[in-house]
Amino acid sequence: MTGLRIVPAGVAEAAVLSALYEAAFAETWAPDQLAQLLAGPGVFALIALDQAGEPAGYALGRVAADEAELLSIALLPDRHRRGEGRRLLDALVERCAAAGAETLFLEVATDNAAALALYRGAGFHEAGRRKGYYKVGTTMVDAIVMKRALAAD
Numbered sequence: 001m002t003g004l005r006i007v008p009a010g011v012a013e014a015a016v017l018s019a020l021y022e023a024a025f026a027e028t029w030a031p032d033q034l035a036q037l038l039a040g041p042g043v044f045a046l047i048a049l050d051q052a053g054e055p056a057g058y059a060l061g062r063v064a065a066d067e068a069e070l071l072s073i074a075l076l077p078d079r080h081r082r083g084e085g086r087r088l089l090d091a092l093v094e095r096c097a098a099a100g101a102e103t104l105f106l107e108v109a110t111d112n113a114a115a116l117a118l119y120r121g122a123g124f125h126e127a128g129r130r131k132g133y134y135k136v137g138t139t140m141v142d143a144i145v146m147k148r149a150l151a152a153d
């Protein structure tokens with residue numbers, strides 16, 4: 001059992017989210033860009049805090065009427081495979097359902113085996129593909145669009 005605590009986050013946590021993103025993806029997502037996104041309609045963030053209260057991961061989502069989107073999710077690399085990504089995903093699912101969304105969409109790179117397994121295990125299925133959606137170095141990687149229904153309360 002993990003001592004992870006999942007808390008809501010907002011514009012004030014943009015720098016924390018930026019640091020987590022950079023640690024997870026080895027790419028930059030500038031705090032001001034994140035803050036702008038977080039200030040947009042329907043956008044929300046969840047941060048996972050470890051037992052010491054240190055940020056260990058995040059999930060970003062957006063709800064628009066009856067549709068929601070998982071924008072990004074990541075755990076720090078040294079915390080993978082402890083069930084924490086699934087916990088964050090479940091928390092995001094709950095939040096989207098509570099906001100009235102009926103379907104949750106996401107995009108995932110075809111070569112991201114860990115994320116694909118996480119999403120399939122959480123009930124997502126393939127709904128389409130986007131050719132050359134991600135740029136990894138000089139290589140273009142396709143995205144799989146996945147979706148799942150959200151249970152209404």
Ligand SMILES: CC(C)(COP(=O)(O)OP(=O)(O)OC[C@H]1O[C@@H](n2cnc3c(N)ncnc32)[C@H](O)[C@@H]1OP(=O)(O)O)[C@@H](O)C(=O)NCCC(=O)NCCS
Nearest residue numbers: 073074075080081082083084085086108114115117118121
């Ligand atoms: C994807 C990610 C969030 C998963 O987080 P995690 O905490 O390691 O995942 P969990 O421990 O909750 O795993 C839940 C399930 O996902 C699957 N899974 C997770 N990592 C896996 C891996 N490396 N290989 C195969 N299956 C994996 C398994 O089915 C796992 O259940 P199990 O451990 O009972 O077999 C994490 O790998 C990560 O942060 N990756 C970098 C960022 C990223 O790629 N984000 C997604 C972008 S779309």
